[in-house]
Each structure stands twice: as structure tokens, then as C-alpha cells.
Amino acid sequence: xxxxxxxxxxxxxxxxxxxxxxxxxxxxxxxxxxxxxxxxxxxxxxxxxxxxxxxxxxxxxxxxxxxxxxxxxxxxxxxxxxxxxxxxxxxxxxxxxxxxxxxxxxxxxxxxxxxxxxxxxxxxxxxxxxxxxxxxxxxxxxxxxxxxxxxxxxxxxxxxxxxxxxxxxxxxxxxxxxxxxxxxxxxxxxxxxxxxxxxxxxxxxxxxxxxxx
Amino acid sequence: xxxxxxxxxxxxxxxxxxxxxxxxxxxxxxxxxxxxxxxxxxxxxxxxxxxxxxxxxxxxxxxxxxxxxxxxxxxxxxxxxxxxxxxxxxxxxxxxxxxxxxxxxxxxxxxxxxxxxxxxxxxxxxxxxxxxxxxxxxxxxxxxxxxxxxxxxxxxxxxxxxxxxxxxxxxxxxxxxxxxxxxxxxxxxxxxxxxxxxxxxxxxxxxxxxxxx
DNA sequence: CGTGACATCCGTAGTACTACTGAATTTTGT
DNA sequence: ACAAAATTCAGTAGTACTACGGATGTCACG
Numbered sequence: 001x002x003x004x005x006x007x008x009x010x011x012x013x014x015x016x017x018x019x020x021x022x023x024x025x026x027x028x029x030x031x032x033x034x035x036x037x038x039x040x041x042x043x044x045x046x047x048x049x050x051x052x053x054x055x056x057x058x059x060x061x062x063x064x065x066x067x068x069x070x071x072x073x074x075x076x077x078x079x080x081x082x083x084x085x086x087x088x089x090x091x092x093x094x095x096x097x098x099x100x101x102x103x104x105x106x107x108x109x110x111x112x113x114x115x116x117x118x119x120x121x122x123x124x125x126x127x128x129x130x131x132x133x134x135x136x137x138x139x140x141x142x143x144x145x146x147x148x149x150x151x152x153x154x155x156x157x158x159x160x161x162x163x164x165x166x167x168x169x170x171x172x173x174x175x176x177x178x179x180x181x182x183x184x185x186x187x188x189x190x191x192x193x194x195x196x197x198x199x200x201x202x203x204x205x206x207x208x209x210x211x212x213x
Numbered sequence: 214x215x216x217x218x219x220x221x222x223x224x225x226x227x228x229x230x231x232x233x234x235x236x237x238x239x240x241x242x243x244x245x246x247x248x249x250x251x252x253x254x255x256x257x258x259x260x261x262x263x264x265x266x267x268x269x270x271x272x273x274x275x276x277x278x279x280x281x282x283x284x285x286x287x288x289x290x291x292x293x294x295x296x297x298x299x300x301x302x303x304x305x306x307x308x309x310x311x312x313x314x315x316x317x318x319x320x321x322x323x324x325x326x327x328x329x330x331x332x333x334x335x336x337x338x339x340x341x342x343x344x345x346x347x348x349x350x351x352x353x354x355x356x357x358x359x360x361x362x363x364x365x366x367x368x369x370x371x372x373x374x375x376x377x378x379x380x381x382x383x384x385x386x387x388x389x390x391x392x393x394x395x396x397x398x399x400x401x402x403x404x405x406x407x408x409x410x411x412x413x414x415x416x417x418x419x420x421x422x423x424x425x426x
Numbered sequence: 427c428g429t430g431a432c433a434t435c436c437g438t439a440g441t442a443c444t445a446c447t448g449a450a451t452t453t454t455g456t
Numbered sequence: 457a458c459a460a461a462a463t464t465c466a467g468t469a470g471t472a473c474t475a476c477g478g479a480t481g482t483c484a485c486g
Binding site: 385399403412 | 446
């Protein structure tokens with residue numbers, strides 16, 4: 001138990017500078033060996049297949065194939081590589097999606113060196129590690145119910161209609177429920193689409209979920 | 214940044230022996246100071262109020278008041294103490310409930326010393342840390358497709374189509390993506406509706422969510 | 427009192443989807 | 457190898473929704 005196991009690390013990010021920074025930061029760390037680098041999701045998948053590293057340190061937003069998709073692919077391939085996301089955004093959606101896919105960690109790009117080492121070590125051992133800011137934002141919603149960050153400019157009536165759309169009701173049913181004509185429902189629906197940018201009924205349902213309807 | 218900040222730790226477990234073991238294990242660690250001990254949830258809350266430790270290392274199943282209830286209480290009081298659960302069970306329900314309440318970590322009682330130190334350090338910094346076994350059991354259901362309670366009789370292709378519908382894609386887009394004709398997509402969509410009973414696109418999206426697509 | 431936001435309603439044309447039916451080809455299970 | 461299931465495509469008719477554009481009444485606010 002005295003020897004420290006070496007961690008094979010793969011770094012994938014579309015910014016050269018950032019990759020270089022990471023390499024510089026980790027080069028003098030004894031038990032970490034950087035086995036490769038890539039600049040998009042496709043490369044991440046390919047490099048994982050050939051090197052099967054212990055940990056993949058990867059950005060989310062990248063050209064070609066983003067980090068989440070790459071992670072999905074890697075997990076589907078049954079590779080034992082643990083995935084540690086390194087992102088600028090602490091967006092809850094991203095974090096939860098990442099964990100759902102099977103990622104082992106998530107830290108922001110302003111991470112300090114010791115914390116980064118800690119995160120890499122933790123996930124290499126199979127633990128799940130979420131950095132302080134990520135953790136805070138993840139738990140902020142549960143702790144104190146936060147209101148609507150983005151409301152789009154929806155009026156009350158429009159929200160009412162949107163809620164019914166999200167429940168899967170037809171315009172006809174919505175009209176009956178609200179005791180208005182179908183044309184009016186269509187008007188509202190149109191306004192909602194304009195304001196939210198959502199085209200499809202399903203995308204509108206997603207928006208509704210975001211608004212907590 | 215050279216000085217290591219001291220972590221005030223509170224230990225709560227109903228087994229004397231286990232508490233003693235933890236104390237013994239941590240007594241020679243420089244930057245951890247054990248500020249108190251308790252043997253049930255009520256004591257945990259009381260001790261947190263008086264000492265406001267950085268980290269509370271606590272069991273879940275305890276007499277009087279269990280760990281989850283105590284954690285809820287502590288979070289409601291607005292104390293900044295981070296909670297690290299130490300349990301024999303890696304029950305997903307417990308873990309998710311713990312995180313939902315606002316706990317910062319979860320490790321099993323067979324945790325090694327270095328890992329325990331790592332966990333304590335991580336959560337004291339605000340991170341979320343889930344031990345390897347906990348992480349594995351948490352992701353076993355998502356990572357490798359777990360039982361489908363209700364699959365309806367959907368074929369693979371139909372699931373594939375359903376997933377795309379749930380993402381809000383039009384039949385046209387789905388056809389393009391899967392490289393089949395719109396009519397075929399319509400066929401699948403129709404079959405999906407028949408099998409699931411869902412009429413609307415939104416209801417289909419709900420079904421898709423239930424199936425984890 | 428006018429202006430503007432809101433909620434209500436309508437028409438027309440076009441697109442997207444549903445219902446029902448039928449059928450050819452490929453895959454799969456025994 | 458044969459039958460069953462899955463996947464593919466099509467016609468026809470009808471319903472649901474979208475994209476335009478236009479209209480009326482209410483109500484708050486300066």
C-alpha cells in the first residue's frame with residue numbers, strides 16, 4: 001500500500017492554451033501520466049479506445065462532438081475510463097446530464113491546482129467529485145426554492161396555456177378548459193413560440209419544465 | 214496559501230466503537246480537529262448549533278433521530294456545516310435523499326483512511342464527494358441499462374424514433390437522421406402510439422422519459 | 427384621454443401529423 | 457429452413473397545428 005498508483009490521464013479541450021496550462025500544471029506531479037490530448041469529442045472517443053486511460057479530463061462545449069455526447073459514447077463502449085468534466089459553466093442541466101450519463105466528476109475551469117489534483121485522484125478511485133461551485137449551484141435549487149431565472153416575457157394567460165400544452169393537451173382541450181376559442185389558444189401558443197423560440201410542442205414542454213409549470 | 218486550514222470535525226454515530234475508531238484514525242492528522250461527538254440525530258443538531266463545525270461526519274441509522282432528519286434540521290437552521298454521511302448501506306434512495314437534503318458527501322463504513330481524509334477534505338472545501346462504492350451503485354442504474362419495468366413492446370428502432378421525438382424533432386428531421394423516409398417514421402410513430410397509448414407528441418415524450426431515453 | 431400591453435376572436439393558406447390499409451424486404455428465432 | 461417479427465415504403469383522407477395578417481374590448485398609467 002505504500003506505492004502510489006500511477007494515473008493515466010487523457011486531456012480533451014478545444015483550446016490549445018488551456019490544454020497546455022493543464023499539462024504544465026500536472027507535469028511535475030509524480031503519479032499522473034498524460035497519455036494523450038485531443039480537441040473534440042470524436043478524438044476523445046478514439047483516444048479512449050486506444051489508450052483506455054484511467055481518467056478523461058474533458059471540456060463540454062467543443063466542435064464536432066461535444067463532451068456529453070462523447071461521454072455517452074465512451075460509456076456505451078463499456079470502457080472503464082472515468083470522466084471528469086472541466087467546464088466554464090456550472091449549469092445544473094449540464095451537471096445532472098453528465099452524472100446521468102455516468103460521469104464521475106465536474107469542476108469549473110477556475111479550479112485551483114490542489115483541487116484539480118484532488119478531483120483527478122478522487123475520480124480515478126471511482127468516487128464522484130463535484131467541485132465547490134458546482135456543488136453549490138446544484139444544491140441552491142433544492143435548498144431555497146429559486147424562482148424563475150428566465151421568464152421570457154410570458155403573460156399569465158400564456159403561462160396557463162403553456163402549462164396545459166406541457167401536460168399534453170390538444171388546443172381543442174385547452175380551449176374547452178379555459179373556456180375560450182381554439183383560435184385564441186392558437187394565438188397564445190403562437191405568442192409563446194415567438195417569445196420562447198420553441199417550435200415544437202415537445203420543446204415547449206421543456207420550456208414549461210424550466211419554468212416549473 | 215502555505216498554511217493548511219484546520220478542519221473542525223463533529224462525529225455522530227450510535228456505536229461507541231466506531232466513533233473511537235474514527236477518532237483514533239484521525240487523531241494523528243494535523244489539520245483535523247475533533248470538536249465533539251454525539252450518538253444520535255438530536256445531539257448532532259445540538260452540537261452543530263453550539264460548535265458550528267466545518268464538517269459533520271454522521272451515520273444515517275441512529276436511534277431518537279436519524280441522520281437524514283438531523284441533516285434536514287441542520288440545513289434548515291442555515292448552518293454552514295457540511296454533512297458527510299457514513300453508512301453501511303449504499304442504498305440509492307438514501308444517497309439521493311441525502312443529496313437532495315443538501316449533504317455534501319456519502320461514504321461507506323469500509324472506507325480506507327486515505328479515502329476518508331480525502332472525503333473530509335473535499336467536503337470541507339464545499340465539494341460533493343461520493344465514495345467509489347456509493348458512486349458505483351448510484352450509476353449502476355443509469356450507466357448500464359437497468360430493468361425496464363414497463364417497456365411496452367417497443368422494438369429498438371421504435372425506441373430510437375421515440376427518443377428523437379422526445380427531443381423535439383420533427384418527423385422530417387428524424388427521417389433525415391435515421392436515413393429513412395418520412396412515411397417510415399410515421400409508421401414507427403404510429404406503432405409507438407398504439408403500444409404506449411400516448412396520442413400527443415408531449416405524452417410520447419413523457420413515456421420516453423419513463424423509459425429513460 | 428391617448429397609448430400600450432393584454433386577452434379575446436377570425437380568415438386563409440400551408441405544413442405536420444393521424445388513421446386506416448396494404449405490401450415488399452430483411453432480420454430473427456427455433 | 458420456415459415462420460414470426462421487424463423494418464421499410466406508399467396511398468388517401470382527415471385532423472391538428474403554423475404562419476401570416478387583421479380586429480375588438482379592457483384596463484392601467486401618465
